[in-house]
Amino acid sequence: MHKTPMLDHLESGPWPSFVKDLKRMAAQKSEVNDLLGQLERSYREKITHWKHGGIVGVLGYGSGIIGRYSDLPEEFPGLEHFHTMRINHPSAWFYSTQALRELCDIWDKHGSGVLNLHGSTGDIIFLGCRTEALEPCFADLTAKGWDIGGSGSAMRSPSCCVGPARCEWACYDTLEACYQVTQEFQFDLHRPSYPYKFKYKFSGCPNDCVAAVARADLSVIGVWKDDIRIDQSAVEAYAAGEIKPRGGGAHVDKLDIQADVVDLCPTHCMSWDGRKLTIDNKNCNHCMHCINLMPQALRPGTETGATILLGSHAPILEGAQMSWVIVPFMEMEPPFDEVKDLGYRITEWWAEHGKNRERVGELIMRLGMRAFLEAVELPPVPQSVIFPRSNPFFFWKQSDFDAEAKGRKYYTKEGFDVD
Amino acid sequence: MHKTPMLDHLESGPWPSFVKDLKRMAAQKSEVNDLLGQLERSYREKITHWKHGGIVGVLGYGSGIIGRYSDLPEEFPGLEHFHTMRINHPSAWFYSTQALRELCDIWDKHGSGVLNLHGSTGDIIFLGCRTEALEPCFADLTAKGWDIGGSGSAMRSPSCCVGPARCEWACYDTLEACYQVTQEFQFDLHRPSYPYKFKYKFSGCPNDCVAAVARADLSVIGVWKDDIRIDQSAVEAYAAGEIKPRGGGAHVDKLDIQADVVDLCPTHCMSWDGRKLTIDNKNCNHCMHCINLMPQALRPGTETGATILLGSHAPILEGAQMSWVIVPFMEMEPPFDEVKDLGYRITEWWAEHGKNRERVGELIMRLGMRAFLEAVELPPVPQSVIFPRSNPFFFWKQSDFDAEAKGRKYYTKEGFDVD
Amino acid sequence: MAEERITDIGPPHYGQFLPPLIKENYGKWKYHEILEPGVLKHVSETGAELYSVRIASPRLVTTLFARDLCDLADKYCGGYLRFTSRHNAEFLVSDKAQLEPLKAELAKMGLPKGGTGHCVTSIVHTQGWVHCHTPAIDASGIVKSVMDDLFEYFGSHQLPAQVRIALACCLNMCGAVHCSDIAICGVHRTPPKVLHDRLRHVCEIPTTIAACPTGAIRPHPDKSLRSVIVNEERCMYCGNCYTMCPAMPCFDTEKGGVAILVGGKVSNSKHPPMFSRLAVPWIPNNPPRWPEVVGTIRRILTKYAEGANKWERIGEWIGRIGWEKFFEICDIPFTYQHIDDYKFQAYDTYRTSMHFKF
Amino acid sequence: MAEERITDIGPPHYGQFLPPLIKENYGKWKYHEILEPGVLKHVSETGAELYSVRIASPRLVTTLFARDLCDLADKYCGGYLRFTSRHNAEFLVSDKAQLEPLKAELAKMGLPKGGTGHCVTSIVHTQGWVHCHTPAIDASGIVKSVMDDLFEYFGSHQLPAQVRIALACCLNMCGAVHCSDIAICGVHRTPPKVLHDRLRHVCEIPTTIAACPTGAIRPHPDKSLRSVIVNEERCMYCGNCYTMCPAMPCFDTEKGGVAILVGGKVSNSKHPPMFSRLAVPWIPNNPPRWPEVVGTIRRILTKYAEGANKWERIGEWIGRIGWEKFFEICDIPFTYQHIDDYKFQAYDTYRTSMHFKF
Ligand code: SRM
Ligand code: SRM
Ligand code: SRM
Ligand code: SRM
Ligand code: SF4
Ligand code: SF4
């Protein structure tokens, strides 16, 4: 076993220790011993010892495997090849122990036995596979019903919040939507044909428990259109301190309905007369705050669906973006054709115009929102902006003048004219 | 007299009519008759009939005159030359009738008698001078103590709010500051040597009655550092409805101190127990709202000076900018050396690095705030930003590493180190 | 001879133009009242009182008008007067007894007083067809038309807060309309027509090309022309090329018009200064009275007056109800033009939250 | 043979992994309670009750760890479990009687429960030195160090609101730290060293040049080298060139380190989602326990806990008091690096108002 004096420091302390766990495995697998050895060296030298990835994969797929080689293969022969396999996780990360054990069996057989539960995109990440083991490992996986996720210029494994499986606020079936969209785009997941990566994430309500707005090119966030459902007697119970705020998850035990709920409503659309809570639902922006604090008294409405937002990604190249609203409300019923269809329209336009390694959000910034909306046939809606432009630098197209000539005040697009 | 059927429509209505006034003058001066005639034609054709300006001026000056020629000189001979003279106005636009009459006499003698009181930058604008009349007109003006303002790539006539001359909220002497800065920079006002225009505006308090934040490259806005002065008995009088809010300028006659003042304080630093108004001055951001509503009860503190903001301009070229805070607090006592000095440092840096027609705010955007701050020797202060950067794309210079090596946590600049 | 010329003297010192009462109480003012629309009373710590009467001015005036004001100031104000930062005139009355006679004479002359408190004060504006070479619209005529229509609001305090309107006749925005409650902005909608024969004599080609913020201008492929061509798809009609090169006019009698932007402000009161934002991208240019412009502004103002809370500026009102509600309430269609697409600034205008209303 | 291969089947349908009680009550949940830190109770409209016990996981685990969890799930949960979007594990208890025994066994095994409500839940993070080629820092080791230190906050609800921490080991930000209450971000501070001999064999020059967002890379003047040079003044060490071209490593053992960004959030509750913003531009990289990083985070968290109002996320707290107060209270020097200078986005971060505090 390699000496790891620095890493040993990380065995103590109350938080579960990855070093302890890896050491258990190192006793069985020499490559894990080498992994610890190389990591120790990185800790000493404050530098990585992994080489720039190479291209490896399984037959017929162009994605899902990240090539990884040590730059110290002589010292750590177990790390000569140490590739990542991304395995597409099940919706909302539910497992039967049988399935999870099968995955462990396969991974113990073909790889290092080291994994991430889960990767930051959501996949099951198998860390440390030799090139020659990729194909057999893949065969065993598919035989048990598992498939590989995305990497490179391809779609990524979509993910979703626990939604209707265990949450009272889900405004649509996030698990099924995630599953169906994943199935629909299998080709694009496995065969890089986009300009860059493309991620989907599904959250059931504006709490956005999978961080869709920040971490998915296409973010689907549940919402309701009608009125928040109120149980006034439960409101009174909260007011009386009989029910704890936020289901008991807060640092205070009693809710001050005026100060904690009404005064903090961002749209100031609530009022409380000491007995009755009133919501001016037309002005509610469904931020979830009041519902979050009083889950037994308030619930989203029943006319539900999702808002579609587009474009988020990390800061490479021009700074991080969050997704922005492109469709304020979409019905979300299986088979989710509308969202799949929109997905196709978006990726087609992007594939046609995007530069290499240009996320769809960056492409829109480059070509303009109008070019995008016209191409994917979405009307301009005020919900998509926080505020209209302040600069006076706007364009007019012949189509606008034609519409004007026909007596229409403004041109949008045939089919959804306003005048 | 030219027929002006369209313009005649603008003679009626309760708002004072420029057409009526011009017609009075047209009876005396044929060029004004021509002006009306050409304007009528523009009204009919919806197009301007002024040619692109040419370069004209008075001896030794390179600015202050805007050349203007009609493109219909045959039809309107009085407009063959119709230049603008910008006359630097007195601080806060105060006049004795004697002085104003002298100006009128000069203008009637040399020009069209048409003028703007005032131009949008603040100057007295004489509209309609022939080239050969410029020099004699200038001689008569200077003989009476008047001088020309700026145009082209030069400084512009600074302007200021009425300030201590008639306003109880002035935190420094805006009129004197404006006067002294104007005198200091006479050379730069009259001899274009900057990359583009440069404007100063002086407001006495954050109400910013000369719109300095939006309309001046260098905006000087009065502010206090200590506590708002409170007259509690006057507060009670407001509460009782004995004094009208906003000095009587509002649509309501009685103030609801809680709802109108306390609840709208942007920092929520006020409280009112029905008898006493309390302000947590450390958290006040001197927005002026409470003072504006209760001028008889509240006044700015007495430790006063100004905030210096830089960079505003209209949308050409890359969108409008507002000025941003570069010095949160500067003492403002005559002879105002600190602000003059800063002005020199800024314009020197800008003159050295600015491209032709690049405002100083645009240059900072291009070269970065650090380059600017280091060059003009201002320390970085958190007040200058709404929030720090969100992108991780930041630079380090050798000077930062040197400071680190010396044991200082962060390098700013010799003289104002922090650690 | 050149030595004798007086130059670089700057403006006269304001000190000589201050009425004695102001000189004595300079910096000593304690509080003010607005006695009625257009009439201010400032009280000094010394107990002195100054009365100011503010009146409308068309700004574009003649020496005759200026002399009229001088006559009044001589008669009632000891020979002093001033103008405001929004081009109203102010009579500075030191002797309270002169206040009523002054008001009476102003009324007789048709010089309306107002412009204080919760009003629509004078419209800051620009030259228009009266004197500039790039306007898409006139300035003074639109101002007159709008203020005639909104006249009731100039001389009253009936609005929820101050409303500041500004007009600029082209995108240069000399009226600095970019931070106004309501901004009237002249817009061209025609790419420049290149006058090749003129261009080669009067313009520098590199400067002309560099002038275009969208990179729409390129050297003409026919080198012998020594001119440029414009990629019309990329042009947003800012006119900056015309500023640099007179051989590139971008005027069109029918396509020019008015854009309305709303919700800007300058003061720090409650909310920080805000930019005005596009409400209506285009209204036809319709002299002499621009009824569509006047009507649109009245509609916005009326809806604001009805809907805003006390003390809310237009931008604060819209901020509270949301832009989607603003468009709905004012019955203004939302178009592609409203969505910012001007380079990277655009991103900050896109909604990255669920904070909207249906 | 290729025909026999199974491909493109996607993940298994989640339906087979749902415990029966969830299947029966799918979409019928009525409300939830958090019985104690780490223990959720969800009540269905049918009256059914589900108990979920959430435990910490290092995320970087082995099959041994996974099998341990399976054993527990078999014993107490009928063979079902799940993981959360922040990589905690959850035991789904359908039979209330199993709750206490499960908790007891977890305690015995040293698997801490928590991560609910007003806590610091698990740190979303990335690979670090364990598996990536571009990290400036390790991931798992810093996470372990920080969570050991903040352990008291994982299993309690004592904070004013939820606190989400995330870590990314380089600017690629795989931890998507850009919208986190507290973000730990590995930063390089060395321009790439060009390995000319390698470059010409493994990199495409135009792609390499195009990769640089600041335009710092140019073709090498010595054409024969077929390589590039870097204008070091313009480099902000993003590593994007290295992603495209392995011959441009930008690592340095001493200059790399940690930046801390704070105040981001994702949910729409009260305030819209917000970006994290730079609090500390650089802290030395100090394995194995990164005491300076741990200390800085504790300081920020403690000041937040003391200063925030009920329900305020870190970004909401700072928004209310102002960034200048945040720096003062947390005793963090404000430096040039804090001021955005990245292209035009920067402008929106500059203060254009008097709304600051002294
Ligand atoms: C494994 C994982 C981190 C982890 O420890 O969990 C990961 C690892 C890598 N990411 Fe990532 N990214 C991972 C989730 C993310 C996320 C988070 C998310 O998906 O929610 C992001 C931010 C969101 C986004 O998509 O923008 C992310 C943003 C990036 C970027 C920057 C993209 C951008 O537009 O800014 C790169 C750079 C690139 O693509 O060249 C990148 C590149 C990489 C590469 C492939 C390195 C490279 O330069 O090629 C890393 C391989 C590491 C390795 O050897 O294992 N990774 N990467 C995550 C994928 C696991 C999974 O499939 O579940
Ligand atoms: C006369 C005046 C308008 C008025 O009716 O009051 C005016 C008139 C012109 N302005 Fe202006 N500007 C006038 C105040 C402004 C202001 C307002 C201010 O100073 O508060 C602005 C916006 C603030 C700013 O400085 O950005 C302004 C922003 C411009 C710009 C755009 C500058 C920018 O950075 O975006 C231009 C274009 C240029 O300089 O080429 C411009 C250019 C012009 C020119 C010189 C036309 C040109 O393209 O060269 C106009 C000459 C008109 C004429 O023939 O009389 N004018 N100009 C104002 C000067 C009067 C005075 O001296 O008092
Ligand atoms: C005379 C003048 C200054 C000058 O040197 O000429 C002036 C004078 C006063 N202003 Fe002003 N302001 C003057 C232009 C401005 C401007 C500039 C502008 O409109 O272009 C602003 C910024 C407007 C903006 O935010 O867009 C301005 C924002 C204010 C405010 C803040 C109003 C708000 O709620 O946002 C106050 C406070 C108030 O009215 O309570 C104020 C208050 C005052 C007071 C009460 C100050 C005082 O104690 O004497 C003065 C009389 C107010 C009134 O008319 O109701 N003054 N004031 C300007 C008159 C313009 C006019 O003729 O209409
Ligand atoms: C299990 C999980 C979803 C999943 O599919 O895995 C989940 C589950 C719940 N979330 Fe969440 N959230 C989960 C990640 C998130 C995330 C994503 C993240 O942190 O990356 C967010 C956005 C965080 C952000 O804004 O930065 C998130 C923002 C919320 C909020 C809004 C909190 C706020 O005030 O901003 C609530 C409402 C509440 O807690 O009152 C909420 C509420 C809930 C509820 C109460 C929903 C319900 O009725 O069951 C669940 C238990 C809450 C708890 O743990 O206190 N959940 N929740 C995730 C658990 C993560 C973990 O292990 O710690
Ligand atoms: S996003 Fe909404 S629906 Fe989904 S788990 Fe979170 S709170 Fe529930
Ligand atoms: S969901 Fe948000 S906006 Fe709607 S009523 Fe509740 S707190 Fe107000």
Ligand code: SF4
């Ligand atoms: S800016 Fe302030 S000091 Fe100047 S006139 Fe306006 S309110 Fe008075």
Ligand code: SF4
């Ligand atoms: S000046 Fe503004 S921030 Fe200060 S106490 Fe008054 S209302 Fe509040």
Ligand code: SF4
């Ligand atoms: S706004 Fe344009 S058209 Fe009007 S005066 Fe200024 S430069 Fe001329």
Ligand code: SF4
């Ligand atoms: S008008 Fe503006 S956008 Fe059009 S070509 Fe000229 S400079 Fe370019």
Ligand code: SF4
């Ligand atoms: S954040 Fe950077 S170093 Fe860390 S895993 Fe992602 S790409 Fe690799």
Ligand code: SF4
């Ligand atoms: S590290 Fe980034 S900024 Fe530096 S040269 Fe490479 S791509 Fe350019």
